[in-house]
Amino acid sequence: MSKNRRNYGKMPLTKGIEMASVYSVKECGHRARHIVLSPENKMITGEFLRIIDMKDQFAVHDVPVPNKMMMFGPPGTGKTLTAFHLAHQLELPLVTVRLDALIHAHLGETGSNVRRIFEYARIEPCVLFMDEFDAVARTRDNNDEVKEMARVVNTLLQCLDEFPEHCIFIAATNLETELDNAIWRRFDTKMVYSNPAAELRLEYIRRLCGDFPSEPGLQEWASEKMEGCSYADLEQIILKAKRKAIIDNIPLSRLLIDLSIQEYRPYHLIAAQG
Template identity: 35%
Template sequence: MARGDLLVALVKSGAGGDDLAFRRAAEALIAEENAKKHGVLASQLADALTRRRNPGSSVSPLTRPQESVGLLHETEPTRRLTDLVLPTSVRQSTADLIEEHHRRDLLRSHGVEPRHRILLEGPPGSGKTTLAEAIATEVAVPFLTVRYEGLIGSFLGETASRLDALFSAVRIRPCVLFFDEFDAVAKERGDTHETGEIKRVVSSLLLQVDRLPSHVIVVAATNHAELLDRAVWRRMQVRLSLPKASREGKIEWLRAWSARTGVEFGKSERTIADRLRDVSYAELEDFATDVQRRLILDGFDADPGAITERILKAWGNRAKPESSD
């Protein structure tokens, strides 16, 4: 059975002629049936909603899944919040958001929706993508990553229509919609070097984000927060800053990873963190996986300390990007 609050909202908005509210209630109902694996019923409801669309409405019609092919990459999330090394404030804010979605029925009974628009900013490798995936895992929804190579067309008119297709496709399913490098599509509209068409695309993008129902959790990540349009900051309900990996953070991460995988390094986590002082969390995971891979290949008699030392030396000799003048 569908939730009573959705049915009441559907009838009230329909009777009152509020097309946008009706659309949102119907989309939430379809998303709930999709989450329950009631695919046939969800498809019938989606078809009915598409046929009902008011020609004068500014809301885009629903898009069938095949129309969004190439725009999204879907993965089954596996990361957990407990796997991540996060500042206390970031961990608490994320836990609060997850609780809101777990207890959304209670919030909705009081006429309040859970927050669902999140901005993550921080240097490369600080864990933005991992945190977005962990949110999807904890809320138990698919993790959808926007594919810019499919979204951004040769002509800006194509980009706008693909944006419509993308957002229309995700509106009727609970998910985490992840925009990596969000500044690539949401740059400051006051930039005099950008064309009017690009500014219209940014305006369309922000309007689409505004209209998404709360069962779609939008996570936007950027390494260059200063490039984002100022309206992005106003629209994001949760704004979190992920810092560069610290020595203490690396030690904590290595200990947690070793406990989770059962892989012993044969050297103290402090020693490894000191030897890898310039790496990010993402690179630290690559290093740990290098050690694990070598241990597997060398067999049961392998010396973890010797292998870790060997990998540390290899990482010390890795090619580094040239500094720019």
């Protein structure tokens, strides 16, 4: 474990339970350094940060500042990365909840774990981040399998309502339609993520290639070739191609990108093949 990251278990409120990892402001900045946001999400995050920066003026007008953000969209599109980015911008540590540790075989325990983690965030200034939020915030309507889960959702609702303005809560999910309606409307800020369209794909490929020696026109070609890929796919494919280039001591080429796509097998291509 890096020295920047501590386990929740070692913190004052934990009572020995390891439910989260904490990332320092510096580590958050490092992780999010290549982030590419869509113009809409850039606007939303920019406004969110600006409002928090202007808190005092909002207090004068008795307008609450936003502090609960929900991010949804397919895998590998930058939801978790945005949490790192925001924590860095806010100069707060990021506390990411480990769901495997939070969800207990006895759901009563899960409820108290939820309370404990929110309690921690109230006391230690941080950005609290819950990934795969659907695991704890699933709709209560058709949740027959585990009636008890409805209680966890109720606990979560209470925690969200009591969450003070100076704390920031961020949740992310791929399954937004399965979230409980009451939970959904507790979030004042929502951000939609998707696989990058042509322009953002090219921007990200340019960042990934940096000044690595490449055939002329490679980045534009690669961007068209990798239509339908997520950011995470693009990163993995370009890294694979770079490794091949380094081994053979040659520039990045169309051939290396093609080989890397075949080896990496992006999900949308596999799905298309049936």
